Amino acid sequence: MLFKVSMTVRLPHTMPAAEADRLKATERAIAQELQRSGKWRHLWRVAGRYANVSIFDVAGNAELHDLLLTLPLFPYMDIEVEALCRHPSSIHDDDR
Numbered sequence: 001m002l003f004k005v006s007m008t009v010r011l012p013h014t015m016p017a018a019e020a021d022r023l024k025a026t027e028r029a030i031a032q033e034l035q036r037s038g039k040w041r042h043l044w045r046v047a048g049r050y051a052n053v054s055i056f057d058v059a060g061n062a063e064l065h066d067l068l069l070t071l072p073l074f075p076y077m078d079i080e081v082e083a084l085c086r087h088p089s090s091i092h093d094d095d096r
């Protein structure tokens with residue numbers, strides 16, 4: 001199943017820079033591994049904001065939830081999830 005996931009990062013201003021850098025580096029490694037696995041299909045920065053729009057391809061709601069929980073920045077993100085289905089006018093046969 002495909003999901004559009006919007007994440008807005010809100011790190012506390014009181015967080016030491018070294019801790020923020022450590023979280024971001026770990027997040028990056030996990031995000032890149034999930035992209036290589038095919039589960040995190042698209043990752044786009046929202047211009048002008050510390051936010052992203054992503055497309056995930058996972059078995060269902062529970063897998064998506066468990067996956068998002070593994071992200072080191074999870075406690076510091078507002079996350080919105082929207083389930084997607086194939087558009088009847090889409091010419092792409094990999095849409096599900």
Ligand SMILES: O=C(O)C[C@H]1C=CC(=O)O1
Pocket residue numbers: 007009027028029031043050051052073
């Ligand atoms: O920077 C972000 O948008 C938050 C998060 C998502 C992927 C990643 O590497 O960090």
